[in-house]
Amino acid sequence: MDPIRLHPATEADHAAVIALTNRAYRQAEGQTDWKVESLVGGQRIDASLLAEDLAQPGAVLLIARDATGDHVGHVRLDAGDEGAWYLSMLTVSPDRQDAGLGRAILEAAETYAAARGARRMRMSVLHPREALIAWYGRRGYAKTGETKPFPYGDPRFGEPTREGFYFEVLEKPLQASR
Template identity: 55%
Template sequence: MIELQRATEAELPEIVALTNWAYRGTGPQSSWSMESFIEGERINEAMLREDLTAKPQAHLLVWRGEDGERLGHVWLEPTADGAWYLGMLTVRPDRQDQKLGRTLLAASEYFARGQGAERVRMTVVGQRETLIAWYQRRGYALTGETEPFPYGDDRFGRPLRDDLCFVVLERGL
């Protein structure tokens, strides 16, 4: 099992850069799971710091390779009734053909289970069918719940469609 480590203050700029590259990057090394119907930044440093301050129980975890290279990161947060929220699962787009995403997901679930999680929940933009199918192949199921997309809040990017929403997926541990 890979080792996840708590992100340090000094790593936040790199976490923001990697997140934006993976979620909104373009070009030949862009991610297969890129949010092509939202433009602009996925996150910025001020938002990330705000989230970390507002949610001190959350864990922003970093995965580094043996050579120290940052391979990915994830946000894990205890919520209610034994559920943990998994967000911002991010791996280097230029290394995605090496099964890094599934490795990081498994390590994230292992970490949450070690903290007492009984299940993991996440939200995904409902129009990201390929990504939803990827999570379903790893044991996540759609709950039937949806959450509204934050239209009018450009901190999360500018949507290029007017029909976006989040779907909730869950997996028991």
């Protein structure tokens, strides 16, 4: 696979980002079970939540396009204190999965952040999603022992199927950019 290039999203990309994110995270059709957040129903993101997220200092939404210019995935990064960046909303078009594209977007996001001073990357994964946590583990991410609460009561994040969810915080050290 050719290296993935990530491009900053424009406001014109937001509707496609929302649609692709909700499809990839919440619609099981055509996807392997571990790739879908089936423990939470409803939407994953909407326009108000995306706008709120991107209004945060240091937030950037990056789009991955294929050779023809089609939007095949995206990722959100947030520059943090002391070189700790936060990665979220890593999304791959379901019709393009199982070809290494998720790994390529993840690596490109890490490179992007490292080139801007990141020394480590952090993320949160819904705790029962052990297969996804293992996938990130094979890419150098480890559980930190830190957890974050699930935003129960805020339908912008979807509708959880049960009580007791929380997020595992994962972290990976990054190589300094050359």
